Amino acid sequence: SDRILLMCGRYEGVDERVRGFFDEEISIGDYILTGGELGALVIIDSVSRLLPGVLGNENSSVEDSFSDYLLDYPHYTRPSEFMGLKVPEVIMSGHHEQIRRWRRREALKNTIEKKPYLLKNVNLSDEDKQFIEENRRLKEVN
16 A cells, blocks of 8 residues: 555553554654654654655755765855854865765764664775774774
8 A cells, every 4th residue: 555644642652452453553762752743743754755856856865864874974054164163174175076085984973973883784885994993993092
């Protein structure tokens, strides 16, 4: 079937007699909300962004965090300096290959720091492996 029905439970959950009518139970995390509506909205938002035409850039959903099991790299906008904080020079350089490498390394670094368990699913290049090893050695020294 191409239809999905989201049943939103309340604080105590869903009446046990109704559970048998559903194929699957979904949790968005290990915490308690006042109702299932917020969880349903998270699912609707996550799924709808995969549909053609929902996002302005068709590649956005493919390039987002978790699409390749890596967290995202930092993003910057104008101005190039804000309260003394500058956009990294590599971003300002316009050198596309250097920017690509910087973004990949920053994504690897963010993933290692925040959700290292995701790395087991990442298709790592030799360059990625070398960066991870160098990053690990640096942390051991400090």
